Each structure stands twice: as C-alpha cells, then as structure tokens.
Amino acid sequence: MSEDGPDGPNSDRSGPQGPEPERPDGGRAVVDEAEEVGEPSVESGDGTEPPSAGGSERDGEAAEAAGADEADPAEASAGAGEATGPVAAAVRSSRIRSTNHWVGFATLVFLSAGLGALLRSRPLMLAAVVGVGYLAYANTTEAPEPELAVERRLSEEEPEPGDTVEVTVVVENVGEAALADLRVVEQVPEALAVTEGPARAATALRPGARMTFSYTVLARRGAYRFEGLTVIARNASGSRERELDVATEPAAITCLAPIDATATVPLRGLTSPYTGRVSTDSSGEGTEFASLREYQHGDALSRIDWNTYARDRTLTTMEFREERMATVVVVLDLRAEAYLQAGDDGPHAVDRGIDAARRVFNSLLDTGDRVGLAAFAADTVWLAPGAGPTHRARARELLSTDPALSPLPPDGRVYVRLQLRRLAQRLDDDAQVVFVSPMPDDTSAVIARSLHVRGHAVTVLSPDPTMGDTPGRRLAAIERSNRLNGLRGSDVRVVDWDGDERLAEALERARRRWSG
Amino acid sequence: MSRSITATLGVLLGVVGIAALAVPRITTPLPTGESFVLVVGAVLVLGAVAQVQRRRHTELDYAETPDAELAVDLPTPGDDLDRRLGRLRLTRFNEAERHRIRDEIADVAAETIRRRQRGSREAARRALEEGTWTEDPFAAAFFTGRVPQAPTTDRLRELFDRESPFKRRAVRSIDALERLLEADERRAAGDRREADGQPEDDDE
Numbered sequence: 001m002s003e004d005g006p007d008g009p010n011s012d013r014s015g016p017q018g019p020e021p022e023r024p025d026g027g028r029a030v031v032d033e034a035e036e037v038g039e040p041s042v043e044s045g046d047g048t049e050p051p052s053a054g055g056s057e058r059d060g061e062a063a064e065a066a067g068a069d070e071a072d073p074a075e076a077s078a079g080a081g082e083a084t085g086p087v088a089a090a091v092r093s094s095r096i097r098s099t100n101h102w103v104g105f106a107t108l109v110f111l112s113a114g115l116g117a118l119l120r121s122r123p124l125m126l127a128a129v130v131g132v133g134y135l136a137y138a139n140t141t142e143a144p145e146p147e148l149a150v151e152r153r154l155s156e157e158e159p160e161p162g163d164t165v166e167v168t169v170v171v172e173n174v175g176e177a178a179l180a181d182l183r184v185v186e187q188v189p190e191a192l193a194v195t196e197g198p199a200r201a202a203t204a205l206r207p208g209a210r211m212t213f214s215y216t217v218l219a220r221r222g223a224y225r226f227e228g229l230t231v232i233a234r235n236a237s238g239s240r241e242r243e244l245d246v247a248t249e250p251a252a253i254t255c256l257a258p259i260d261a262t263a264t265v266p267l268r269g270l271t272s273p274y275t276g277r278v279s280t281d282s283s284g285e286g287t288e289f290a291s292l293r294e295y296q297h298g299d300a301l302s303r304i305d306w307n308t309y310a311r312d313r314t315l316t317t318m319e320f321r322e323e324r325m326a327t328v329v330v331v332l333d334l335r336a337e338a339y340l341q342a343g344d345d346g347p348h349a350v351d352r353g354i355d356a357a358r359r360v361f362n363s364l365l366d367t368g369d370r371v372g373l374a375a376f377a378a379d380t381v382w383l384a385p386g387a388g389p390t391h392r393a394r395a396r397e398l399l400s401t402d403p404a405l406s407p408l409p410p411d412g413r414v415y416v417r418l419q420l421r422r423l424a425q426r427l428d429d430d431a432q433v434v435f436v437s438p439m440p441d442d443t444s445a446v447i448a449r450s451l452h453v454r455g456h457a458v459t460v461l462s463p464d465p466t467m468g469d470t471p472g473r474r475l476a477a478i479e480r481s482n483r484l485n486g487l488r489g490s491d492v493r494v495v496d497w498d499g500d501e502r503l504a505e506a507l508e509r510a511r512r513r514w515s516g
Numbered sequence: 517m518s519r520s521i522t523a524t525l526g527v528l529l530g531v532v533g534i535a536a537l538a539v540p541r542i543t544t545p546l547p548t549g550e551s552f553v554l555v556v557g558a559v560l561v562l563g564a565v566a567q568v569q570r571r572r573h574t575e576l577d578y579a580e581t582p583d584a585e586l587a588v589d590l591p592t593p594g595d596d597l598d599r600r601l602g603r604l605r606l607t608r609f610n611e612a613e614r615h616r617i618r619d620e621i622a623d624v625a626a627e628t629i630r631r632r633q634r635g636s637r638e639a640a641r642r643a644l645e646e647g648t649w650t651e652d653p654f655a656a657a658f659f660t661g662r663v664p665q666a667p668t669t670d671r672l673r674e675l676f677d678r679e680s681p682f683k684r685r686a687v688r689s690i691d692a693l694e695r696l697l698e699a700d701e702r703r704a705a706g707d708r709r710e711a712d713g714q715p716e717d718d719d720e
Contacts, residue, residue, distance in 0.1 A: 111560075111564035
C-alpha cells in the first residue's frame, strides 16, 4: 500500500502541494466575509479592513446561521460607497481532472474484507463497510463549477518607482454551488515582484460569501495590467478538481520614472551648428576668451576690446571660443543577451541602463543639447533628437512605458545589422552616441565600433552585471573587462558603471580619466 | 460506463445485505461453503494487492499553481560556464565538452595576456602553450596539457582532491588570469598617476 492511500480527507489540503503553503503568513489576508442583509455598515467596513483570521472564522459561522441571500451582492455593492464591488468574472479556459488522490484507498476495503472472509472475523468485515462509505464519498461528487465575481483594488495607480502598492482582491461566490475547496492565485504581471504576503488564497466559499486577500508589489518603471486569476476548485473529497483561467476587470499600474538628471555628462568635441555648451576650437562668439585680432569692419561693438583702444588707440576685436550645441542620441541595448543581473537582488542591467539613459537624457536637455533616443530592440524605438518640455515628456513616457523597454527579455529576435544600418541613416553626421549596454558579448562591441567608424563620437555607458563569486562569473568579468579595454584602445570612451556606485560617481571618474 | 454498472451492482448488493439483516432467510440460496468463502477471501486479498499496484503506478495529479510572486530571474554572466563545469563530473569522459571549455578559457586568457604584455596575439598564444604566463604550475598545465612542474606533494594533493583535475586546473587558471588583470589595472593606474603628477585615490 502506498503512503498516500489511506490519508484522511484533510490531507489533500497540504500534502501534495508541497512548497505552496496555503496561508504561510498565518491568515493575515484571507477573510471569509459574511454579509448580513441590511447591514451595509458591516459590509463597507469589511471591504477595506480585513479582520483577523480568528475573528473572521466566527463571522463566517454566524453568517452560516443567518443564511445567504440572493439579493445580497447587489445590495452589498450599493452599500459599499465609492467601491464598485465585485464584478462577475469571465472564464477564459477551464479544465477538469482527477487528482488520483483516492486511488489505492480501496486496498483497505479489499484487505479488510478479504481477511475478514479468510479469518471469519466479523469486525474486519464490518470495517470494510466503512471503507466503502469513504469510497462512495470520494467518487460520487464532481468538482463544482465556480461562478465568481472579483474586485481588485489598488492602493495606488500611479506610484513612483520603488513605492509599494497594496493590491486587495475580493472574490465572491455568485453561483449556486458551495465551493468546498477554492484556491485563487493572482496573475501578477510577470515583471512585478511581490514583497509581502502571497498573492494567493485558499478557502471554502458558500454561495454569496466573499473572501478578501491582499498582497504588496514593488512598483517599477512601466505600465502593468492585472487582469486575471487562476482558480482551482475541488470537490469536498478532493478527488476531482477544476482549473480555471478567469478574466477579471483589468486594473492597471502606471509607473513613470522621475525626471531627475545626473551630473553633467561629459561630451566630446563633435557638435552641431547651433549655439550650445560644448566649447570648440574655432573662434567666434561665446563666453570663454580665445584671442585678439585686428578689428574688421562689421565686428560687433560689444566684442571690441576697449582697454586696448584706450592704451594705444587701435581697434581690436576679442575672439571667444565658440560654444556649440551637441546632438546626442542615447542608444539602448535591449537585446535578450543584455538582460543580465548581478546576483539575485537589485535591478538588472537593462533596468539600470534605462535608468542611466533617462538621467543622461535629462541632464543633456538641461544643458541645452539636443537629445534623441534609439534602441537595439525587438521593436523599433526612435525618438529624433530634439529639445524642450514636450520632448522631455515624450522621452519620459517612452522610457517608462514603451513595451520594447520592458523589464522582461524580448521574445522576438533583434536583427542587429539591420537596426545598425537604420540607425546610421537616422543619425545626423555630427550626432554623438551614448551607447548604454552591459557589453555582454562581442556583438555589443561591434555595435559601438561600427558607430565609431561611421564618424560618430561614441561613449559607451556600461552597467556592470558581473560578479566574482564563482569561477565562471570571474571569467565572464575578465572577458568583459578585456572587451571594454579593447574598445578604449580603439578610441571609444567607456564608462564602466559598477553596481554599488552612483551614476554620477562613475561619470565623474570617467571624466577625470579622460581629461587626465 | 463500467463505473455506473459497478455502482448499480454495489447498490443492489447493499440493499440485499440490509434486507438480509431483517430477513436472514433470503441469503440461504447463496453459497456459503468453507472452500467458497476461502476463495472469495483470497480473491479479495489479491484485489488489495492489485490496488496497491495501481496506487504505485498512479501519480497524483493536482493543478500546478503558478509562481505568481516571483519576478523574472535573469542569469549572471558566467553562470553557463559554472553549470557546465559542474556537469563535468557526471560526464567524466566527455572529451569534446572539455575541449570546448578549454578553448573558451584559452580565448579569454590569450586576450588577457596580450593586454598585460602589450604584445601580439601570437605571442600571447605562445605564452599560453608554453605555460610561461603564470607562476601557478597547475594553471599553466591546464593549457599545456603537460604534467605540472610542481612538487610531488602538491601533485599528490591534487590527485586526492574531490574535484577532477580538469576542473581544479580550470579554476586555478581563471584565478591566475584574474591576478594578471589586477596587476595590469594597478600598472595602468600607476601610469596615470605618474602622468598626472599627483596621487589619485581612485583606482582605475
């Protein structure tokens, strides 16, 4: 006889599920809320503040005695004030299966009856009858078809990155059947991590009863939709179960990145014809004194050096270093290869890269340069260089919520050569490139080099995803270091941005190195 | 189908049984001989064995609940090599895989040596093949394929190590490369300090 055979009817709740505890946090979230007709005050209180587990148990029993009412849900939602109440959820897919939980239980029956016959023992014979009763209980019922209404409440719909958002899910049984064993697992958007409380609950729900559970997610840049639940309903004996994919009313979190900038980004001498902040070697108008020359007809009066005129009565014109505006395109590396992470914690390399791109973008805009955005991604990402508040807002939107800039690796292939060619066509001749990439492979170095040989001044800003705790990781770190060194050797500027360093520090370190 | 038939049969027999409690006479036509009861008992015990077998060959089939709480898990560069090195113990005689791993490490090594010695790629390869690039005899032996020029005690220690010599030497060669790189970075930083004419606390 197998170890699973004679398990009691309760064992299926915890045993085979293994690492998925029902309520590991001790019932903080699940509340079987009972509605008493005509007591909207209880109802509205229930929605937002789940009482403790012990209390709720009693509530449930009390309600059982009172009995559920058909009109209850509608009334409840009316009484809940601003909350709209659960909305009926549509089943997207459903599948039913036997859990095989009771397979083998008949061993007891057979053995007991067989031995009873062989040994002429009446008690053994009678014991078999008990087993038969259990088997009938296990095999005669079917898994119920849950009809649920779901409401999802978010504590914040437009959080800042790093904020926590509490998600409260209310599930109500709007069907006729009692759900003896109902498990609900939230379909949390894949990129979001749950920081507190499991995003799941298990309970039994009578018709008209509700349960509420809540969990907390850590908001990160991007737009996310909560729109489904996985529901598993079993019959009381646990022999049959129905697994449903349920569509709920969508709820969305939109998390825009802040518009903070970083320290000034060191740029190189390649500039556009527009006045800006990059000092050039050519003389003309500007603020930094360059030289004196003989006055020529037509020179502006303000540029005449009156001190010289006072001294020896000759007209001389002051020349200043011309300060021009730079055109910079920040190019992101969003290939699947770039999705790397140092260890298990913290933002991954692409997230750090996008964060860096945003800061660089904003600080360049602040200093009066024209900035654009591009990416090596599965979809086209292109924001032509520009300036002004509208441009800034558009870039913020793109960097925060563009699906191509998702925190998850892309599904599609990224055709590097094609995109490189397209980017080269789009770039102005005098555009500089800030290539943001963790430099995971030789292809990333090829991208930087080919932009460089096309005449664009390339600065590689590389979030470091490597670690040094195992031999393989050490070798990867050495390889990347060699790759960056090779780029430096071919006159590409490289900012190696370590994980526990602020971007401003990395830029300052690089600036000192370049000027030194 | 067979399920409903057996269920019906079961219910019928149950009814007969209960009726027999009230009117014991109706069971008299049933055979109750000694040998018959023994056979029935044996069949039932055999049925029990069959049930045990059935249980043993049936997996529990519960719905797998998704891991909703976990965000994406991304690799750290180099995890792949770690995995392959770890797997080597299982595939002890997989010479092709060893070759691949050695070639991969050799590529990085050659590049690092070239960077350190500011020499040509060929010179770096030569240093690798001759084992002159490091002080560590075991790391050198990883690429030369010769017996390490080490004291016998060290070689004996390697022999009794839990890890295979291949993996041990691979790890030691990676460590040696790391030392080489650190030395190179120190030197580069030193050069810059000299050029600047002032000490810098920043080390890159």
